[in-house]
Amino acid sequence: MKIESDRAEILGGVWRGKTTGGPIALRIENRDWPNWKDKEYELPRMTVPRPGHADLAGVYKYGFDDIRPVLERASARETTMRVAIGAVAKKLLAEFDIVVRSQVLQIGSARATPGDLSDPAVIERIEQSSVRVADDASEERLRAAIDAAKDRHDTLGGVFEVVAFGVMPGLGSHVQWDRKLDGRLAQAIMSIQAIKAVAIGDGFQAGERYGTEAHDGMTMRDGSVQRLTNRAGGLEGGMTNGQPVVVRVVKKPISTTAAPQPTVDLATGQDVPSQYVRSDVCAVPAAAVIGEAMVAYVLADALLEKAGGDSLAEVRSNVAAFIRALAHQEFSGSAV
Ligand SMILES: Cc1cc2nc3c(=O)[nH]c(=O)nc-3n(C[C@H](O)[C@H](O)[C@H](O)COP(=O)(O)O)c2cc1C
Structure with a gap:
């Protein structure tokens, strides 16, 4: 649906186009939320679980009297x-x-x-x-x-x-x-x-x-x-x-x-x-x-x-060393 064309925003972990080694934080806005946020307390309870969804098992598990918090998260x-x-x-x-x-x-x-x-x-x-x-x-x-x-x-x-x-x-x-x-x-x-x-x-x-x-x-x-x-x-x-x-x-x-x-x-x-x-x-x-x-x-x-x-260069050099070693691995006299 149209509302679901999303973009991810980088919040952290990237500096001048490169990762810093810190966690990369991404944010994707739920653009449907403004349509709902003021209605949180007005919405009628959902009490009819939909077959094939998490609805029934979710309300059993978490003790809810409303299916909505299950279906939104699931x-x-x-x-x-x-x-x-x-x-x-x-x-x-x-x-x-x-x-x-x-x-x-x-x-x-x-x-x-x-x-x-x-x-x-x-x-x-x-x-x-x-x-x-x-x-x-x-x-x-x-x-x-x-x-x-x-x-x-x-x-x-x-x-x-x-x-x-x-x-x-x-x-x-x-x-x-x-x-x-x-x-x-x-x-x-x-x-x-x-x-x-x-x-x-x-x-x-x-x-x-x-x-x-x-x-x-x-x-x-x-x-x-x-x-x-x-x-x-x-x-x-x-x-x-x-x-x-x-x-x-x-x-x-x-x-x-x-x-x-x-x-x-x-x-x-x-x-x-x-x-x-x-x-x-x-x-x-x-x-x-x-x-x-x-x-x-x-x-x-x-x-x-x-x-x-810890850096791309180091990972690259380690991978290259492994691949090189593979090519020269000796096994009863013949290469593997
Ligand atoms: C990409 C994707 C889109 C989905 N869209 C819908 C949807 O529009 N309506 C719906 O009822 N279920 C949709 N589902 C399926 C439900 O999420 C799924 O039935 C529910 O998670 C329970 O199934 P499960 O127990 O196998 O996880 C979608 C699933 C995927 C992977």
């Missing part, structure tokens, strides 16, 4: 800041030629033809697409699915993927459960509102395959180990293996539907139909942007953990 509006912080993470990753991209793969049962996310022309097309896909036919199919949902006063979810290119091996670790990068990525992505499944690489499809068809064979080429495929999505043993990191994500349909859903009025104890408040029909393309930000955040964190260092 709203995906909060992810605006995740996207802003993700932009900072992406800036750091870009210094190491790591780029994070996303595309929508499916809306409802309509599938897009996946584009090659390593191709800048494809990225340009995706960024211009209203549904974050790489070609016109996919755009038409996915838009038609959304229009059909709208016509039946309903909503749709779908699937998107986030891919990180240029990630060096060795981010994350196999030695402790909470240091495994696949687990950390899954947590970060699952924390986005309405996300119901996170797959690394081939994910669910891997469960249907024989072992010989599910893994990524290796071959020695030009003195280094190359992979024949990337079914693992760049992660083995909770660590990056040097292949692109691939995360696929399922988002459920938006919970608020124009068609009523059965619910209850907590104030009267009566069964009632859900009430409609203005809401989107499909937020899968927006969720893909948030997914990109979360992957960038987790990878930037893992990069700094691996490399250490």
